[in-house]
Amino acid sequence: MGKLSVTEILHKPFTSRNLLYVFKGILVGLITGVVVSVFRLIIDKTMKGLYFVYPYMVNHPKTIILYVIATIILCIILGFIIRPQLFYVKGSGVPQIEAVMDDQLEMHWWAVLWRKFVGGLLAICPGLFLGREGPCIQMGACIGQGLSEEVFHGDKQDRNVMLACGIAAGLSAAFSAPVAGALFLVEEITLGFASATVWLAALAAAVASDLVTLLFFGLTPSLHFIYDYSVPVKDYWQLIILGIILGLFGNLYQRVILSLPKWYGKLKIIPKAWHSIVPLLLVIPIGLYYVKILGGSHDFILDLTSPHFINYLSGHMPTSNGHMTTIGGHMSAIIFVALLLLIRFVFSMISYGASTPGGIFMPILVLGATSGALYASIMIHAGLLAKGYFLNIVIYAMAAYFGAIEKAPFTAVVLISEMVGSIKHMMPLLVVTLIAYVINDWLGGRPIYAALKDEMMSSLDNPRKKAELSGLRD
Template sequence: MKVLIADNDKLKLTLGGVIVGILSGLVVSAFRWSIARLLVVFQSAYTAARSNVILIVALLVLVIVVGLLVSCLLKKEPNISGSGIPQVEAQLAGEMELKWWPILWKKFVGGILGIGPGLFLGREGPSIQLGAAIGQGFSEFTKENGVSKRVLIASGAAGGLAAAFNAPIAGAMFILEEVYHNFSPLVWVTALASSVSSNLIALYVFGLRPVLDVPYKFSMPIKYYWHLLLLGVVLGLLGRLYQVVLLSMPALYSKTRIPRNLQGLIPLVLIVPIGMMFPMFIGGGNGIIINLTNLGTSLKLLIGLLVLRFVFSMISYGSGLPGGIFLPILNLGAIIGAVYAVSMHSLGLLPLAFESNLIIFAMAGYFACIGKAPFTAIILVTEMVGSLKHLMPLAVISLIAYLVVDLLDGAPIYESLKERLNVDSNFLNKASKLNDRLEISVFEGSSIDGKYIRDVPFPKDILIVAIYRGEAQIIPRGDTVIKAGDRLVTMVNAAKRAKMKKIMEDLIN
């Protein structure tokens, strides 16, 4: 039984990551382009419908037809619902089995139809699921199983995010921080290879301009850093509110008595009057972020925009339509930053010239606390705005916002959404054959640091096959001492992988 990954296998997986990244880049670029073009068409139609009753009726009929088409896709494949990130996390954790081809084409079509009319949904979650499906399809084509298959799925997910946002480093970091929660070298290298190759395709299609080319005049002086602390607290409080409301939306929708696959009709019908009144404020929100500083200093306008984006983001995502929350979260963070900057300027506490800075910082802080992935947030915003000048303030505000949500017992939003998925119990109760690889890191302060392997009460359904200490590989024995920084390589049953991971993490904490 082959349990460890040899150097030639690492090279093979890295090359596989490059191929998966190229394929993900092509698919996600087409997905991204289609949504952008369809949104422009709908914005023009909403504007024209203001004085044309016939066009209003036609738009209502059109969005209902779109909703019915998407509902058919959801009924046949419920796992294309929402962003798709929780499904990818469950699949990589060994809690779900997904069929890649139905996911790929139905998410592609359903995402375009669901997001294109202007709903407050993002393209990045679906892009991650599209990339993961491509990685799974490639692994099945090359007949990879176990750890190699999961690594290729993860690399596809990283490539999907990279192409969606032109953010290759953040794509790889998201997989490590949000999905795996550890820095496995094997996953890191393969995901990075996929992200870079996928991003090259996206850059060829969309150009070198940053996705969020927010103009700013000056770097923020140290004397104004106290604003980062205060804004971080505000972001943390509003981030926890976001988590609570978003997780309550399925229960609220269930009270409508409308079947789950048809609930998307509600936001699709509502987007018609919203689009007619505010055509410039619909969609995922990247255009809003770029133009926020052009809206002036009206707090009434900015707060109204914040309420509109928050409420309808909840209605859009809560319906279960294929679409993500990644970009809407960044959008809300940017608006909160603008509201804060204008408020402080009106009080004479901050020059308005730093509004752009706080917009950029608040995007990272808001995503850091809601997703509880601060490193991803910092790198993502850095890549999206195309500047390295904001690393220190991004780190400060992300840390403060993260700590506030942590003190309020907020969990990572994608982890919380994953726990609400309908997992097939038959899949989790398969035979106890040790046929999958699980890697666990021993952190500083772990309860098993300094102990002999024979003295640690490891579960019976797990077999320790190797210990990595830096680049050195140690064959474990009963008298082998475990040290902080070690990576324990174990064999588990694939169907019990998530359960064993939780047991091991509890054991070593």
């Protein structure tokens, strides 16, 4: 055989289908970006409103009764909205999307899309410890499926590509993190590198959705930190200990969250669609105690890492009105952070298990940040860590805890880098995240969404019930 010419080696011009899917991905990304940006904006504005409402109730206790009544009415409305599609709308929605892509379920995109949007707002805005990113991912997937079925009239393969685009676009828009959105698709959904067509389309969707969010929220990263100190190599033993702790804590998280359906299943007196009454009422005393702990919550992380908290291990502690009141000594600060960690962990589980629409991304990051703050506070108090590294430890812990639970270390490191707006400290991020991942893997941990999907599918008693779920119509 003679030597091939350049023309014979390369593909023929204008024959690639990649450009068509890039166009489809951009379309999915643009629409998802608008929907998610509005979703984010409403949540952000409502949370700011809670920072006024709860201090007002503290000063006017009689208004708490009115708030409780309003909460019960909201729960009733939420239940009626989500009940027709409860199986598909509850939780983050990511396990449901995985099941759809694996041909285990059929989802009616419009019925899920609007219910996820409205139901997600009704669950997250009152301050439940739920993240916006799960609903954003599912809404993006619904948009991708809708375009495939209603506009392009594609086959099942085309639908799955469009679903992938929606997944990447949804996460990208939720955190303004396009690279993490595309990586999440690989590590959590496809569990490997898909074809170039899928990658290009998903990346195009992620970039397009991020461009839309930039118009809504500007260029500032969603968790913008400035941390210039670098942990010296001689102190890397601290990162090993931190990684081990977070790996153990991550395995505990997986075991507890997978047990929630069994525990909530014992609450037979209340129909599943209205289980949200439990966290919606319990969140009120938490908000009265410390309002900034409510929600996902970006503001809580920013409060936890604020200069007045870092200074002397926060010789002051937040109260319900958002100000700081003096508490005695470093140990009191440590106890306070431990209490916050316990509240965040327990109520994150109560919120997610109650058949409510909401995600676990941000709650996981908050738990990681609080765990890092507690570890750093203890080490600084013991004289084993300089105060200047407090912020570093918090950021490393966010990535490691997320990476261990999601079993997605690349996504974790890139996501935190994009959210924080810095790639200066990549090495310690990788060290802590890798150790936490290995520890959870050694203890039998799995990618959390795959595990949640298996638990969800096991709840289908028989083929008839599965067929009924697949046949739900709006």
